[in-house]
Amino acid sequence: MITRAIETLKNSTSLFVLTGAGISAASGIPTFRGKDGLWKKHRALDLATPQAFNNNPALVWEWYHWRQKIILRSKPNPAHVALVELETKVKEYLLLTQNVDNLHQRAGSRHVLELHGNIFRTQCIQCGIKASHADIETPFVGIPKCSCGGMLRPDVVWFGEPIPPSIWQTTVDFLNKADTVIICGTSGVVWPAAALPEMAKSKGSTLIEINIEATPISQMVDIFLGGKSSEILPKIAAGI
Numbered sequence: 001m002i003t004r005a006i007e008t009l010k011n012s013t014s015l016f017v018l019t020g021a022g023i024s025a026a027s028g029i030p031t032f033r034g035k036d037g038l039w040k041k042h043r044a045l046d047l048a049t050p051q052a053f054n055n056n057p058a059l060v061w062e063w064y065h066w067r068q069k070i071i072l073r074s075k076p077n078p079a080h081v082a083l084v085e086l087e088t089k090v091k092e093y094l095l096l097t098q099n100v101d102n103l104h105q106r107a108g109s110r111h112v113l114e115l116h117g118n119i120f121r122t123q124c125i126q127c128g129i130k131a132s133h134a135d136i137e138t139p140f141v142g143i144p145k146c147s148c149g150g151m152l153r154p155d156v157v158w159f160g161e162p163i164p165p166s167i168w169q170t171t172v173d174f175l176n177k178a179d180t181v182i183i184c185g186t187s188g189v190v191w192p193a194a195a196l197p198e199m200a201k202s203k204g205s206t207l208i209e210i211n212i213e214a215t216p217i218s219q220m221v222d223i224f225l226g227g228k229s230s231e232i233l234p235k236i237a238a239g240i
């Protein structure tokens, strides 16, 4: 199967990659679902919705601050690095990540779009201004405030919130021409990301999925590679 994936990628001129939390698992960042996933300990509705933030912004911030600290202490793993290499080997490339952890950018990927925002950016709920915060490794001191006095929120996309339209449009435009799609480390249950494999399939792309277990996407892919992305992606990158 891996040989087939390598052959497909050798002939690809337009590669779209969709990543999810599983690609960062080898960096020590917890995934959402599954046995040790974040949603085992916390209810998504209490932490990852605009209503949760309205009801208890301090709780939501504490959770994000805890995750920021884990991410800051982590580093890109061989899967992130392999994608950097893949990008140099195809003519056209777009990486869409559902992750908010910055690890693709830290690894050196160039064409990266963030579907669900970035955990190191904030947005003011009053004036809307966005800002990056790369150095949050301080004890949690409470809800951060904007210079306008408004509360800052993490600049991430919560359940019930729309995806930034320009990111979605660029994604759809690229998918229309992608000959190959890699779907890596996502459970494929969160929309609208979950719709992308089907969209690509209907346009005739070859779909390659990398995951430690089968997902709802697996039934429609052309090549399923079962295993850790930190082991499989480097083999692929070395082979093409």
Ligand code: BJW
Binding pocket: 019, 020, 021, 022, 023, 025, 026, 031, 032, 033, 034, 037, 048, 098, 099, 100, 116, 156, 157, 158, 159, 160, 161, 162, 163, 184, 185, 186, 187, 188, 189, 190, 191, 192, 210, 211, 212, 213, 215, 227, 228, 229, 230
């Ligand atoms: C490995 C591995 C290794 C492990 N190697 N693999 C009913 C039906 C359909 C849709 C809806 C519905 N009700 C509501 C909706 C819409 C909703 C949705 O999809 N809900 C479903 C859960 C039911 N979606 C939304 O609300 C989205 N917005 C939207 O639809 O806008 C349109 C709209 C808005 C308003 C009105 C009307 C329309 C927004 C979704 C935002 C998701 N946000 C989060 C939090 C982001 C910020 C943060 O990080 O805190 O995004 S939730 C969480 O899930 C996070 C992730 O990006 C996202 C996806 O998770 P992911 O990446 O797939 O991770 P896991 O943990 O699920 O899976 C990991 C995978 O890796 C597993 O498969 C493992 O096997 C694998 N793995 N180790 C390879 N080493």
Ligand code: ZN
Binding pocket: 124, 125, 126, 127, 128, 129, 146, 147, 148, 149, 150
């Ligand atoms: Zn403000």
